[in-house]
Amino acid sequence: MSLELEHYCPDCDDDRVFYRAASTTLHLGTKVKWHCPDCDYGFVQVNGEVDTSEA
Template sequence: MATELEHDCPECEEEQTFYRAAATNLHLGLKTKWYCPECDYGFVRVNGDIDSSTA
């Protein structure tokens, strides 16, 4: 699994490199927490399909 992810950061208002903070297997799939080192904004993805940054 990758430890870096290019993603738009709503706090920095530009694309940033996010780093994986944690990963856990759930009954829904793999839950991964990502954070922006510039502003500490974080979001969660579950199995790559569910993304809390779009909520």
């Protein structure tokens, strides 16, 4: 799994390269926490399908 992810950051109002802050395996799949290095914004993805980031 990648350590970086290009994603839109609503706090920076631009696309940023997010870094994987944590990862764990659940019964639903793999849970990954991503954080923007330029601000405090972060989001979680579960199995690459569930995404808690702001649209």
